[in-house]
Amino acid sequence: MRAYIRHIGIVDHADSVHAVSFTPGVNVITGKSSTGKSAMIEIFDYCFGSSDFTVPEGVITRNSSIYFVVIRVKDTNLVLARQRDSVVAFIKEEADDAIAADKNVFRISYFTNGYFIPLADFKKELGRYFGLVITDVDESVEERKFRGNRKSPTPSIRSFASFMLQHQNLVANKHAIFYRFDEKEKREQTIEHFKIFAGFADQAYFLKSQELNSLKGEARQIEQQIPKAAEVKRKAREDLEVSLREYSAISGATLAIGSIDEALQNPMRVLELLKSTHVISFPLSDENARQRDEHEREKARLVGELRKRQHKLLSIKSSIEFAKRYTSDVAAVSVPTEAEMRVSECPFCSSPHHAVEAEANRLQDAIGWLNEELRRSPYLLESFEEDEKRLVAEIEQNRQAIQALDDMILVLEAQIRDLANYKSQTELTLKAKWRVEALLENLLDRKGSQLIEKLAELKQEIESLKRFLREHYNIESKLGEAEEYLRSVMEEIGSRFEFEDSYRPINLRFSLETFDLWHESQERKVFLRSMGSGANWLYCHLTLFLALHRYFCTLGDLCSIPSILFLDQPSQVYFPSVIDHDANFDPGKLAQLEGESRTRPVDEDVRAVTNLYSELVRFCQETLKASGIEPQIIVTDHADHLVLDGGIPFESLVQGRRWRTHGFIQFNETG
DSSP states (O other): OOEEEEEEEEEETTSOEEEEEOOSEEEEEEEOTTSSTTHHHHHHHHHTTOSSOOOOTTHHHHHEEEEEEEEEETTEEEEEEEOTTOSEEEEEEEOHHHHHHOGGGOSGGGSOGGGEEEHHHHHHHHHHHTTOOOOOOOSOHHHHHTTTSOOOOOOOGGGGHHHHEEOTTTTTOSSOOSTTTTSHHHHHHHHHHHHHHTTSOOHHHHHHHHHHHHHHHHHHHHHHHHHHHHHHHHHHHHHHHHHHHHHHHHHSSOOOOOOHHHHHHOHHHHHHHHHTOOOOOOTTOOHHHHHHHHHHHHHHHHHHHHHHHHHHHHHHHHHHHHHHHHHHHHHTSOOOSOOOOOOEEOTTTOOEEOHHHHHHHHHHHHHHHHHHHHHHHHHHHHHHHHHHHHHHHHHHHHHHHHHHHHHHHHHHHHHHHHHHTTOOHHHHHHHHHHHHHHHHHHHTTOOHHHHHHHHHHHHHHHHHHHHHHHHHTOHHHHHHHHHHHHHHHHHHHHTTSOOOGGGOSOOEEEOTTTOOEEEEOSSOEEEGGGSOSHHHHHHHHHHHHHHHHHHHHHHGGGOOSOSEEEEEOGGGGTSOGGGOOSSSOOHHHHHHHHGGGOOSOHHHHHHHHHHHHHHHHHHHHHHHHHHSOOOEEEEEESOOSOBOGGGOBTHHHHTTOEESSSOSSOOOTTO
């Protein structure tokens, strides 16, 4: 997003304003140690909604009454301010003329109570200026239920800090790349919300995703029910076939209901047909006897199959017992680990004899055979056990089928007994007909076919939503394209930095799924922690963050992350700032103070630092040309008076922000 910081400042206890002004492009604050340079990044972070007050203790904290930042977002100026350790924050829009006229406007009286709001509300209000208006980022309502119906955290402007701030202890760190990523929850939120920050996803995306996942859940539930519905339908078919056989056996006639499949599909039609059907019985019919004979023959066949399977099961159980015994006996055999073999000699003529060698070879073959048998034995045992399990299941099916036939035979015998007990054939026929009707009426309550139809409808809706999300968002594809863009930009930018020879040409890769950075060689991935010197770590940080901000700028206002980057002490890998206390930047003297720990010539280090600043300027110019947005890079450092490429004066980056004879807070005669 098009944004830059205009002022960072404090109001002291005497109501004096101390502020530093900035513009788009590269802004340098240079000076000796302990002048307040690093406080700039902490003041900004605190005014940008940080819950922690991390401004270094010293002159600034002792004299400050209020901290403030003026930031331009698109066409709006925002004044953000906080007092130390405060749970409220100030936010106010201002016109250009009010901001540009005089920084002294920001005295204590400017920060009226009406613009201070609770910190949580402040973050939401500030987020709206950056387009963060999403209130629900859950893609599944079902998953939310496992969190006690609590929504996932929504995108916050605090996640921007990870892309904007490179503190002194981070800019060349080999273990960490992003600010705040030491906190697992904040890391996960930043990664998860990247698709929102980049403009890939909006509120409609999440609502559609919730709808899609709800439909998927409903479809899964129906798919689990359909096997049960199919089993119910199978049982209904069996019961209906049995009832129709009973009717035929007692009446000697066939009950005309048409196809059984049609009856199961449309039981209401068959019921209507049966209401107008009169029962007919034939006393001389032999249907009862015919069915009994048929059942007896089928029972005999099934009993024969049962006996065969039972005999086979006994054989398999015997084989299993043998295999277990064989494995146990072999395990008890003591196998020698080594043997010493010599060529035998004749005691009379000392001629060598190779019989022992031949026997040894035969023994080796025997051992190989034995090992092969031992290797196979566990698999044979498993195979036998699988066969045993299968046969047990088949035998159970046989038993159930035989029992079902016995039940049918009992029904036929019961019909004969009922007739012998003076019940009329017509009465029994009516009873059999009523049983068929009862089965069909029960089928009216079954939902099997409705479930299948409902599942088909759900699948159509699911495909429609998938197509909508693919056509309007296609986030996975966009993330892949973003990774490829970052790779190409990192290749371009990285080639200009002075990586060690073993990492040239540098081939950096960055994953938007894990936020991991690595150099990819032909042999393997080399992650940052394994890349050697501080210069390599520094250039990896710079290359990645410059590539990210180039990408943010190309997205324009679709991206909510502001095009602002803080770099605190990037030259520290060449000239440690902790020993810089002189009125002028003197790299030669700093090198002497390092003593024997320095291994490179001073002029090489000065050239590397000069190249670093030249590339920052070049990056801003090229990004402006490519995207129409010039990023803002604020560098706090102790390097000074460098001769940049293209004749660009270093003073054009400093613009008076040189703190060698004074610090951020300038005292008057009375202190």
